[in-house]
Amino acid sequence: MTQYLVTGANRGIGLEFVNQLLARGDRVIATSRQPARAAELNQLSGRFPGHLKILPLDIAAPRSITELVREVEMLDLTIDVLINNAGVLSKGEVFGEVEASALEQAFATNAQGPFLLTQAMVPRLNERAKVIAISSGLGSIARAARFGTPTYNISKAALNMAVRMLGHALAEREIAVLALSPGWVRTAMGGEDADLNVDQSVSNMLKVIDALNFDADAIGQFLGNTGDPVPW
């Protein structure tokens, strides 16, 4: 049985990861900023007794990361697959009015958090574990063809570099690290016009994650939800 940890698991893509993983018999540590308010997760915990632990995490707060790792240690859990999913996108940003606080929040949530969480969780990662960062096509510098959602795009590009750095740092332990783009998905973040249902995106991504193996010649790749490479 594989032990997963999914951040930002109370709604959207994170919640669907938890749904699909529990349905196929895996074990999940699901994190949420406010576990007591995570109604769907709490229901799942009743339906899958012993398979789901719900723990608090604000990925943008380093102290919260430290507390989560301590809790995972106290529960004596080790992790096979860490899915850094929590993310934030601020809509309606206008050039000329982008504020430092917006950049800081995007960076702390989308790039700094996944890097620090992975680094702190290393002692709890099993040999040949997998570390996934849910990135975005909007983090691709090669594909940036217009001005839009700058704090998000900048932070996801930084996340992509964090993935490469983590890939090299963890290569000695043969831990595969992957930046994975879910596609454009109908969630609160993606909106109603998005291409993909959340269940389709997540089932595609799980196929990519299942097939992922450590490869010394492909450290820290950037793939789309069907497994095709995304240009950096």
Ligand SMILES: NC(=O)c1ccc[n+]([C@@H]2O[C@H](COP(=O)([O-])OP(=O)(O)OC[C@H]3O[C@@H](n4cnc5c(N)ncnc54)[C@H](OP(=O)(O)O)[C@@H]3O)[C@@H](O)[C@H]2O)c1
């Ligand atoms: N939807 C898309 O089209 C799309 C496309 C490309 C990439 N992505 C990426 O996919 C991931 C999931 O997105 P989604 O569409 O599921 O978005 P969503 O529906 O807006 O959900 C975002 C999740 O992240 C959590 N989160 C935000 N800030 C957090 C923080 N500081 N600490 C802990 N959790 C935090 C939210 O928790 P709260 O409920 O507490 O706010 C929520 O659980 C994100 O990394 C996003 O960038 C999405």
